[in-house]
Amino acid sequence: MDLRKVIALGLTLLLLVGGGWWVWQTQRRARATEYALEASYQRAFFDLMKNMENLNSLLGKSLASGSSGQRIMFLTSVWHEAENARSNLGNMPIGMVNMMRSQQYLAQLGDYCYILAEKQARGLEIKAEEWQQLAQLHEQTREIHTGLREIMSGIEEDGFQWRSFASLSRNKKLTPRAQSIADGFSKLDEKLRDQAPTLTYDGPFSDHIEEQEPRGLTGERISESEAREIALDFLDLEEEAGYKIGEIGKTRGRIPAYSIAIDREGEDKGQIAIDVSQQGGHVVWMLNSRIPREDNISFTEAVTRAEDFLAKRGLAKMVPTGTIKESSRLTVSFASQEDGIIIYPDLVKVTVALDDGEIIAYDAMGFLMAHHRRDLPEPELTPEEAEKKVSRQMEVQRTRLAVIPMSNLEEKLCYEVRGKVNGDTYLVYINAVTGDEEKILQLVETEAGTRAM
Template identity: 35%
Template sequence: MYLQYRREKMKNRYNAAIITFAVLFGVAALWGVFQAKERRVAETQLENKYNRAFYESMQRSKNVEALLSKGLASGSPSNIDNLFADLWYNASAAQENLHQLPLSHQVVAQTSKYLTQVGDYAYAITKREQGTKFTERDRTIMRDLYGKAKTLNREMGVVQRQAATGTFHWGEVKAKLDTRLTKGSLSGADRSFQRIDSQMQEIPVLIYDGPFSDHLDRAKPLGVTGKAVTAEQAQKVARSFIDFKGTKISDVKSAKAVRGKIPAYSFEFRTGNKPTDVITINVTKTGGHVVYYTNPRTVGEAKISDSKASSLAEDFLKSRGIKNMVPTYTMKTNNTFTISFAYKQGDVVIYPDLIKVLVAMDNGQVLTYDALGFLMSHHKRDLPKAKISMDEARKKLNPELKVKAERMAVIPTAGKHEVLTYEFKAEMKGDTFLVYINALNGNEERIFKLLKTSYGTLVL
């Protein structure tokens, strides 16, 4: 009897030990899963951080190339200040983002030096006195800088494709950076940037002598009119404006109010259980105008054409009471199609009054509406009568440019001003430009480079 009692007691202890072990093992397993999940989240955030820095640096370096080519195409010394102020800003931003990447200093030294010199050179040009803005020697230097910019962007495109195909991951580059430095080995990213750096060696010697002043923002949103609206009224406006495409709304909540130049109510419309199933929209507190909304849902395979997407965007604006808008330029990416619309007053395109619409190409739903530019600038304009003809304006262009299209347009200038211009779409040595000649005095006001990509036409 005693032995049986001992055996039962030992068995109970054994079972208790097994249960305890199982509980501890389960807790450890859950903790491990939690830690693994947290690590994956951290790694994803790190990878996204480096991706953003790289793509921002690449975009800014593309802007540098475009601005340099625009400077070479410009026939107006008075336009140099604007061009070189933008050039300075973009070169500085490209360099800043480049240094956020997990790359050794020696690997990006020459690239960084190049961007520094471009920025310093641009800054110096804007400080010169009127009449000495741009010399033939400057043009020679710009040609050299432009050639280097083209090389830089071509090689950065190679890095972009390598990252996209998984040749390397930025998080791994960061994790192994110290080891590589001690052993002298390079990652795929390092090797790619080392190749870029090797082609940045011969940089022209620059002479600096110059300031630049920041452009002023418009002080008052001219397109925000009407009486004050309540949050309830704004929510009704938001619900009727969004293109839900038959999607049911499961919940609506007010987000933090938007402050700044256009005070607005912000709302979130939940349309599903996924984190991306939330549409955010901002409605002005004055007049109840929609400033912006976005639907971050995943877009499936494209089933509609570019022209159909553009037509749907036009129909969307008209159905919301937004009239006299004409499509200008487009961009296609990730099965979405973005169309920029400008207001048209009579026969004149009013570029400051800009609205951007993004359409999903799987079902034609409008996913993003951005009317910030329109609301800041839109008003009835008393347009002046042109003092020079289209033919006279055409003669003001760089003679190397070949005009392909022309029309009248109002464009913004530095500060709070606008100017009536003739817009010329022209080509030079395979590049396409938009040149704006002042319709009152014949001065060249602005110049843009059109960049044709597989995604559409970008204006830089």
């Protein structure tokens, strides 16, 4: 055989083998990613089941205990467990189901029990109506746990896979099994809307506080067509071909808004949902349904992308205050800054896809509810005097001024004193006017990021 033919044949075989190996590796990585994603969804669901089981038990023990010390322990455990349940519910691939009432219920449950624990710790008695509300919460939690068990039974019967549910939900084409699961979650949320007790107390998730008027809304009422243009401008889609806007709906809630759904061509583009406030045309939140599956950009670059995104949309005076990483997404929390003072109530969250740096979620609800012109008092204490107010056991690392939200909607100007005690990091908030200790938070490092507790 001619030498050139031999070489050509060899190269062809090499290319075929190399190409086959590349395809096999790509498929193997894709399968590994799918299995990891499925495992994370299964873990979130079963952890949620365990959270609700624990909440049911802890609430029952709180009602049965005759010891205030034991009751304090049970009630604070409810608070921690409810926060974990909220996190696990948020990690479920059920974006097409409105679970807002469930999230609010879990927030209120934990918040209310924490308030009762504080009351007991101060030596105060729990009133009869508070016992009654606690019993109602116990009953409601038991019903949620029962509903989740029914959903789990349906999943176990036919080996349903959550990752296929996530894929189907993005395309709005649900199989009967997937639709049954979606209906199960939807019924749970509807039952809470109809049956959950109304809680009125001095806590950040109290029903009377949830009904507060948004302070950050400015401007006149806008039309649907104006909302459409604002949404496209916000998403930089004005000149991008290959997108389709669905029917524009309206939402009520705390901030009445136009709800806009945008489909973009391409398998990996995802559908975008965005709410634009009817008053003033402010973007309340935005969510891109696509799921990033790789980490290609660094943590620092992701934070920079989020900062640039806000700056281009008129929010340049925002500083990052925390990050949480979930799968291949990084959510960066921002607070506004005025004259060097951190304004924590003015909260904005931006989520960055770590595969390509795209902004896939934006939440300005906190900012729009709290932002307003503030007439802050002059500090009566110096930073050094504030540092003397904290425990002598604390090794102070940093002190700065910050406005913090209190449970009754008040805001207070404080010195945020960051320091370590026995290797753990804490934030102690000293009132800059009175010198009182207003709040203490512990910063806990987790795989997802730093959480304040």
